[in-house]
Amino acid sequence: MLLGKDATGNPVISVNSGETIGKVQGLFLDVDTRRVTGIYLGTEGLFSRTRHFIYDEDVVVIGPDAILVKNADVIHETSETDEDDTWLRRDELQGRPVDTPGGTKVGRVGDIIINSSGEIVGFSLDRVYVAGPIAENGAVAIHTVQDTGQEDGIMTINLQEAEQQSLSVGSNGTMASA
DSSP states (O other), X not given: OEEHHHHTTOEEEETTTOOEXXXXXXXXXXXXXXXXXXXXXXXXXXXXXXXXXXXXXGEEEEOSSOEEESOTTOEEEEETTXXXXXXXXXXXXXXXXXXXXXXXXXXXXXXXEEOTTSBEEEEEEEEEOSOSHHHHHOEEEGGGEEEOOTTTSOEEEXXXXXXXXXXXEXXXXXXXXX
């Protein structure tokens, strides 16, 4: 498992040719924040901006040092407005408040935690307002999330479940799961 920020800047490598076809500039998520749906490689063009993406079905594995893709022909071009309604940029999620259904402030989203298949397994917290297991873990598992905050901008979690989960982020940013 790794944090989304750890994938940024990594090379994207074709498994059939071994060539580097780009560098990760960002990650796009599905609006339900369940998985990485696109690897953003950047834009080109001065007036007509074209974005370069690799869709999740073309990704073989997301590793800590590189992202491996099926072949060198997986880069797609989209306009700035394509996919904006169905995708969420990782950095749009960062800083989102996290609370309970009763309104208790728990913290703020620091980053996504993803596995090698691109599934989001949880969220690191960059600020925690409660004491106890959540403060010690510095993360909440995806199964504890009741509402990702797409409507009101506030992620809601089940506090009792979050305090019992084993997903954690160390003080040095390393991932752990018991």
